[in-house]
Amino acid sequence: MKKLHTAIAAAGLAIMGMGSAFAALTPGSGAGYFGGAWYDSNQGSVVGPYPTYYACNQALQAAINNATNNFGWTVTSVSPCHYNPPFAPVQKHEYYELAVVSDGPGDSGNVAGALLDEASKLRETYRIDAYDKALKAFIEIVDPNGEEEASDKPVTR
Incomplete structure (x- = not known):
C-alpha cells in the first residue's frame, strides 16, 4: 500500500510540474513579444x-x-x-529598427507590411520560433541573478 501511495504522489507531482512548464508569461516581469512603428508626426505605436x-x-x-x-x-x-x-533590464535582448522609405501614408503602410512579412518569412526559414521556445524554457530555470536553480534535468548550453 505504501508503494502505491508513493507512486500516486510522485505521479501527481510530475503532473503539477508539467503544468507549470506551459504557464502563461509572468505578469509584471516584462516578458513577451514587443514591436513598434514610428511616424512622421513624431508619434509611435508600440504593441x-x-x-x-x-x-x-x-x-x-x-x-x-x-x-x-x-x-x-x-x-x-x-x-x-x-x-x-523576463527582467530584461538585467538580461541582454535583441532590438533593431528598419527604415521605411515611401511616398506617403498609404505607401508607407504597404512598405512596413512588406518588411514585417519578410521578417516573418525569416523566422520560418531559420526556425526562430523553436529557438525562442527553447530560450524561454532556459530562462525559466535561471533566476534574474544568473544563478541556476537546482533541477533534475541537466542544463545544456
Whole structure:
C-alpha cells in the first residue's frame, strides 16, 4: 500500500510540474513579444507584451494600418516583434529598427507590411520560433541573478 501511495504522489507531482512548464508569461516581469512603428508626426505605436510572435505581429500590423489609414501618418521606421525576456533590464535582448522609405501614408503602410512579412518569412526559414521556445524554457530555470536553480534535468548550453 505504501508503494502505491508513493507512486500516486510522485505521479501527481510530475503532473503539477508539467503544468507549470506551459504557464502563461509572468505578469509584471516584462516578458513577451514587443514591436513598434514610428511616424512622421513624431508619434509611435508600440504593441506588447504578447505570448507569441504571430499575435504581436498581427497587432503591430493593425496599429500601422490604423495610423496610416485613419490618421494619415507616414511610417518612418518599424521594429519587428522581438522577444523581451523576463527582467530584461538585467538580461541582454535583441532590438533593431528598419527604415521605411515611401511616398506617403498609404505607401508607407504597404512598405512596413512588406518588411514585417519578410521578417516573418525569416523566422520560418531559420526556425526562430523553436529557438525562442527553447530560450524561454532556459530562462525559466535561471533566476534574474544568473544563478541556476537546482533541477533534475541537466542544463545544456
